[in-house]
Amino acid sequence: MSNDIVLEVKNLNVWYEDFHAVKGVSVSYPKKSISAIIGPSGCGKSTFLRCLNRIYEEVPGARATGEIILEGRNILDKGVDPVELRRRIGMVFQKPNPFPSMSIYENVVIGLKLQGIKDKSYLMNVAEQCLRKAALWDEVKDKLHQLGTSLSGGQQQRLCIARALAVNPPVLLMDEPTSALDPIASAKIEDLMSELKKEYTVIVVTHNMQQAARIADYTSFFVLGDLIEHGLSSDIFTNPKQKKTEDYITGRFG
Numbered sequence: 619m620s621n622d623i624v625l626e627v628k629n630l631n632v633w634y635e636d637f638h639a640v641k642g643v644s645v646s647y648p649k650k651s652i653s654a655i656i657g658p659s660g661c662g663k664s665t666f667l668r669c670l671n672r673i674y675e676e677v678p679g680a681r682a683t684g685e686i687i688l689e690g691r692n693i694l695d696k697g698v699d700p701v702e703l704r705r706r707i708g709m710v711f712q713k714p715n716p717f718p719s720m721s722i723y724e725n726v727v728i729g730l731k732l733q734g735i736k737d738k739s740y741l742m743n744v745a746e747q748c749l750r751k752a753a754l755w756d757e758v759k760d761k762l763h764q765l766g767t768s769l770s771g772g773q774q775q776r777l778c779i780a781r782a783l784a785v786n787p788p789v790l791l792m793d794e795p796t797s798a799l800d801p802i803a804s805a806k807i808e809d810l811m812s813e814l815k816k817e818y819t820v821i822v823v824t825h826n827m828q829q830a831a832r833i834a835d836y837t838s839f840f841v842l843g844d845l846i847e848h849g850l851s852s853d854i855f856t857n858p859k860q861k862k863t864e865d866y867i868t869g870r871f872g
């Protein structure tokens with residue numbers, strides 16, 4: 619695996635019982651880049667993303683074969699602790715999901731507290747850094763002890779991003795992170811993603827092709843569990859190699 623690659627997926631297959639949802643997908647993710655996953659509803663985008671930090675396992679009857687190599691290990695191996703894995707591969711969901719009983723500050727530092735870190739000044743320092751990285755600090759610095767759920771939807775999503783960053787994962791997964799937000803809040807998250815790629819690798823599922831074209835360096839196009847095409851977004855959106863990709867991006871199919 620080249621040094622520039624942080625995550626490499628090799629021949630990934632996923633089944634829900636006997637339904638084959640992801641079919642032999644191979645793709646590599648370079649460090650410090652944004653990759654988008656696009657495709658029609660039900661094509662396996664979320665299933666694929668959910669394999670990358672193994673949360674697919676929470677669906678009874680779901681199983682995956684193949685390899686997902688992170689830091690030299692196949693994360694699908696039974697010996698890999700999923701809790702530890704999720705500290706290396708963070709995730710942000712479609713609907714902002716701050717912990718409802720926790721303050722803004724507690725939401726950010728909970729991952730570190732669960733690791734046994736108690737030093738208050740260290741925790742406050744990390745909270746500030748992560749809220750700054752999530753472009754939320756200025757809006758919340760005077761109310762860190764209010765409930766996370768008291769924030770607006772877009773602020774809650776940035777809080778969830780800050781929470782994911784607190785354990786310093788090299789890879790951040792985002793499953794339609796802006797689809798529940800208004801256009802202004804969405805634009806803020808897009809700007810934030812472009813900022814985050816200076817340090818992190820971001821892999822995002824989106825229904826919004828304009829969003830993929832705007833922010834993603836690379837795009838994967840899925841249909842019915844197959845990866846039809848993966849490449850530079852500039853190629854996928856202006857000069858796709860596959861007829862199916864062209865039909866999809868021009869709105870003739872999907």
Ligand SMILES: Nc1ncnc2c1ncn2[C@@H]1O[C@H](COP(=O)(O)OP(=O)(O)OP(=O)(O)O)[C@@H](O)[C@H]1O
Pocket residue numbers: 634637639657658659660661662663664665666677
């Ligand atoms: N928990 C599940 N049990 C059984 N089948 C599932 C489950 N989750 C998803 N599937 C099936 O797997 C396929 C891929 O679903 P997935 O949610 O990954 O698609 P998607 O591309 O993310 O769709 P959407 O864009 O609509 O969110 C679909 O046919 C779906 O019905």
